[in-house]
Amino acid sequence: MTVVEITQPGGPEVLKATKRATPAPGPREVLIKVHAAGVNGPDLLQRKGLYDPPPGASDIPGLEISGVVVELGSEVTRFTVGEPVIALVPGGGYAEYAVADERTTARLPQGLSMAEAAALPETFMTVWVNLFQRGQFKAGESVLIHGGASGIGTTATMLAKAFGATKIFTTVANQEQQLASQALGADMAINYNEQDFVEEIMKGTDNRGVDVIVDIIAGDYVSRNFRAAAMNGRVVQIGVIKGPATNVDLFPMLVKRLTHIGSTLRSRSHDDKAGIMAELESQVWPYIRSGAIKPLLFKTFPLADAEQAHALMESGQHIGKVVLRVLQDD
Structure with missing residues (x-):
């Protein structure tokens, strides 16, 4: 063969x-x-x-x-x-x-x-495990999905929308990806090349933050995710595109009682x-x-x-x- x-x-x-x-x-x-x-x-x-x-x-x-x-x-x-x-x-x-x-x-x-x-199989199973099983996402919660134009990101957006997310944020690279992400159900697709996703999320949630974050990026996003998360929020790490996280400020994690978990399939x-x-x-x-x-x-x-x-x-x-x-x- x-x-x-x-x-x-x-x-x-x-x-x-x-x-x-x-x-x-x-x-x-x-x-x-x-x-x-x-x-x-x-x-x-x-x-x-x-x-x-x-x-x-x-x-x-x-x-x-x-x-x-x-x-x-x-x-x-x-x-x-x-x-x-x-x-x-x-x-x-x-x-x-x-x-x-x-x-x-x-x-x-x-x-x-x-x-x-x-x-x-790979994409839907990964999203189901991490967003729903480990991230414990449920209807009525808000979610931030990094890499919103990726296979994982588009799938997570569709599933979060179908299962009752109140507000869906994604991060994307350009205007074309913004429009595509919004068409799939994102309420706000943030261009990470032009906007600070922490600032945009805080403005979009009246400074509350989001309940669940699905992250395939890592690197400096780890500390920024802690800042963007709501009280008792969950950060699910399923990728490390930007490599190891360095100089991570854990204080927001303690103050907000956050859960940061990761997994592979x-x-x-x-x-x-x-x-x-x-x-x-x-x-x-x-x-x-x-x-x-x-x-x-x-x-x-x-x-x-x-x-x-x-x-x-x-x-x-x-x-x-x-x-x-x-x-x-x-």
Whole structure:
């Protein structure tokens, strides 16, 4: 089969198409003929040599796929050959075939193309875990979403809106991203190149601050998040694009009784991921089936053009998800 592998740590140019043996499914795994694969921040980190796959996982990048089941492991009971599915995988998505544990596989949600569906598993599961489970967001609260034009940011905006946020703030890079974020449900999309998000949030909340902050940035944003948070607010760290936080002022965290937590999805057990997938199917899939929520696709690339997809992601100019098409007719 054709795959895209990381030839050495480095820039997008280290991604090369090559041939490898098609994997065989284990007892609880399904073999999926991949139609599309989502491109995510962890893929970029892995390419740079900064995020190793979990033990036993494929070294091929790619954490979310859509496709059709073509072979079943000996103990698989939930799926049959020929079913269209989506899957969260610990690696191996940039390929014509991939194996996925049946516990992290779900039937293709009605109303989505294969390309749209490939943008679901990693992104929606990450947002659900961090905004709803760990961040404990609930209807009637306000939220700040950093990286509002990213796949995570657009998804978090749509879900916060659907589940009753009183006010949604996002941070974005330019006017085009501002307009797109507001169209998805943001009440205020703050251009971080021209505005101070702490000042804008305080003005927009009568100096109260926001209840939940979802942050993929880190760096100097950590201290600023503490200043922008409301009393008893929660800051959920799911990325470190700007690197380590230095000279962090913890006093606002103490005074406001804040909670600052973080997590990753990739290293969780299959059973943990199955629980997250089940909650999405019961609580979010109805919005997808009705058309109220749909993954926002910015651009798709053929599998062999993974280098271009990564370059686009690193430019920060995308709005929504970047997806690799393995089969061009989807």
